[in-house]
Amino acid sequence: MKKLFFLLTILSFLYSCKKENSQNDTNQFYEKAYTFLEKKNEDSAYVYFDKAKEVFLKNENKIKEGKCLIQMAIISTNKGDYYNGQSLSTRAIKNFDENDKNQFSDIYSNYINLGISSDNLRDYKNAIKFSKLALKFAVDESSKLIALNNLSRIYKENKQYTQAIKIYKNIISRSKTQNNQIYPTALTNLTTSKWLSDPSYSPEPELLKALKIRENENDLWGQNSSHSHLSNYFMNKNSEKALFHANKMYEISKKIKSPDDQLEALQKIITLDPHSYKKFFNRYTTLADSLQTERNNSKNQFALIKFDTEQIKKQNAQNKNHILTQYIAIGILIVVLVVLTLIIMWYKKRQKGLQQEKEIEVKNTQLKMSKKVHDVVANGLYHMMIDVQNNPEMDKTKILNDIEKMYEESRDISHENIAEKDFALRFINMITSYSSDEQKVLPLGYKENIWESISYNTQLELYYTLREILVNMKKHSQAKLASVRFEKDNNNLKIKYTDNGIGINNLDQQKGTGIHNTENRIESVGGDITFEKNPTGGLIVQITIPIQSKYV
Template identity: 55%
Template sequence: MKRIFIIIILFLITSCKKENNIQNINNTSVLTTNPFLEKAKVFRKKNISDSAFYYFNLAKNSFLEKGDSLGAGRSLVNMGIIQTENGDFLGGIESSLEADKYIKQKKDSNVLRTLAANYNNLGIASNYLKYQDKSIEYYIKAINTAVDQENKYIYYNNIGDILTTQGKYEEAINYLEKAILSKKNKDYSMALNNLAKAKYLFNKNYNPLPEFNRALEIRKKDTVNDGLNSSFETLSTYYLNKDKSLSLDFAKKMLQAATNNKSPDDQILALQRIITLDPKNYLTNFQKFNFINDSLQIARNNNKNQFAFFRYDVDKKNKEYQNLKLRDAEKEVQIFRQYFLVIALIIAIIFITIWYRRRQLKLKQEKEIEVKNTQLKMSKKVHDVVANGLYHMMIDVQNNPEMDKTKILNNIEKMYEESRDISHENIAEKDFAQRFINMITSYSSEEVKVLPVSYKESIWENIPYNTQLELYYIIREILVNMKKHSKAQRASVKFEKNDKNLTIRYTDNGVGIDDLEQRKGTGIHNTENRIESIGGDITFEKNPTGGLIIEITIPIQSKYV
């Protein structure tokens, strides 16, 4: 029957596992792969921003469904960066803040890099929206999180550039002097250009041209040339009040570089400067300015709407999918509950059966133990009453050959009554105190003197009779063993009683016991057990003058006494 139960349980558990395998939540910090993420990366490399954003959004939802918070966070970081790059600064901030909820700081360097990139994006987007102080806060977070030193130099430069815009030139110089430690030409030239600008604005007597020109030369050698816009803008501004012709020339170079780099923001900035410096061509330049500015605003609005639509569309489809999945899950839960109830019922039956059998076995064992304890108790009583009683009578007769037969018969009658009532707990005894002292003195003979010391009948006051009786049997056992084995000539039993303890100290001058611990036999162990049963303590030790010392201590306030 037990085998059948096990087979049924295994079958049901296996069935439940198959039905409940529709969703396996994996709360891991390790980035898992999915096809949406791979497609998004391909479009990102090709600079197809809308498609990249769409698939990063799908990847995010897919990661969330699998319980991969890190994957979802990284997807959101990429979405935020794409939005910021395409002028959707509020959307970029929204995506980055959402990403920050999923990416928690860990020791993993890849996670820290993702966090730093996310804070950098928040800083850039906030700066575009003129939240400059907030932008600096995010850049500082990026510095504290960044793993790569080169990235820190970029963040130092970004902070320095904002502080220069705010007119905090000394603070800006401190950050920019850290930024020029970069070993990358692109980042070094950017920091060098900004540092020279901050120094010049802080001190008009400072000559920034060597640094401006050096940064420009480095940027000209760059195959991408996306830093030329900044250098030409800086030089145009520097010469604005010194040489308007030269300032206009650099503004036109900036416009050309910005056009080549497809940077509409820099084109607008260059045209604003050209309109100011070239009034003759004002109309042409203003029309060009309006066209680029309108086109840029339209493009950015389209991007915002497109990104918002992508997120809404994907979220809508995801909700529909989740609702469908929820209905399926509810059906599975219902099936699982049915399986669970069946399993619980079977397990309950098994446990009740096992418990019942164990209970029966325990009761049987308890009865057997009770019988054994009764037998053991009876055997102890037989030993105490009959064996030691007979031996005591033998000693008494041996020590008193002319003992009156009536006394012998009385002793035999008492022993008979005791042996007849062995099954009773105790034997009623009114003259216990006298009988106790008589028992001790009866072991005294010409060969061995046994002396009771400080014995008084009042010693037994406040001590229950069962304890008295146990002490009677224990002392008699000790004296019997003394007579049989010790070869002692003198023995004493001393009694002491105070408010706390009753102490009985036995001493003899016999042969003692060599290797006391090793030679403890059944008799000594039984004596120890008997003392323990009445809450007392017994010690065996060698007498320094030869022989044996046994000390019994019974606490007066013990729960046994």
């Protein structure tokens, strides 16, 4: 479930607060930004808040500049750009006086946003700290309940269930009626926290009670949340009920136009209903790609706005002759220093290279041979094991043929020996052999003629790269579904691998030998390979091979 529910409250709260002095300001950008915000056009609102911020900065109106920064921060967080949201909120802190009660509402909203963005970045320590600070500056009971709910949710996500339960009980006791949004939200989270801390506890009655209140109030967002929690509870207890609530969640998430919740619901349905997994898996991958593209576009747009603003500032500064002179002098000095540094570095590297040239040549030969042994023998054996495991009825003749082929490949390890004539068939057979009842691997868009205009050396490198990825999927990912999509145009061959496994939390720290081998392979044929987190869980690997490259 997305964690941005209370950001909508903050946006409307800030809008009501902003009008108190707006008539005394002549900043038309500021008013226009709120007009777009009222119409839920957040992208345009962001642009005009940025323009208004520069006017307030020039006029030394720190409070209004800070208000613009907060609104831009909240919009960024709401768009999934949590780092930018966190950065803008951090900049806004210095614009307000925490001893001035008239500024408490803005300070409160800023800390709420910092708590939510930190939570989404899994920085629970700071998320708790900022949520407690927001509670300190809450101006009324409703604001306090929002801050308390966010704080308890963070404790729950960080598996600190005792603290979460204590706060949820406090929220429920402070709720004035049972027919509002706060009470069923707190009741749902309290019950879920109890269940997570004690698996023998049954949350069903209380979850259904919260769902009933939300249905009476026609609270679709709340109903969406209730069905998600109910499906999670029944996931390993009653697959029929779990599937029922997952389908309900999917239908409601489409009504409220929440792509994140649609993805969550589809993932549940795919897991619970294997008979129709292909239909829902295609919907899942299409929606995931679309959502990722949309978020990347938003991030790029905000980055361009920031870039344009900085360029304008730089241009204005350069119009002053004395600053321009300083820039030129500094630039010349930097160029001279860089050139001298490069010359010195080149000379030292050259001298060292001459001394170690033979040693490096020996090491490279060893690495190359080790790499070929890994590809032909180790991964070949593992591939054969998986093939036998997934096809227990395989006859001995095929097994012996496979062993003979691997023998031929390893007989002269300095020469690659996968026959060109049956490469296309062996390639697709290699991929599908990793599919089993527990792990589905779907090749999408694959045709035998896709290898036209691709050199045989490149074909081999792609074969070993894909096999390395699938071996790691089988050994480590815990994925239930994986797909390998092939696309080709006049310029590039593109291969996209996607799974819904545990993914890699920190790509830079967790890159092992296997990942580095695949990167080296693709680079050796002039291609590009990227590893990234699947926004809905799991891993995405994208490979691009330029067809017109001199390497192909």
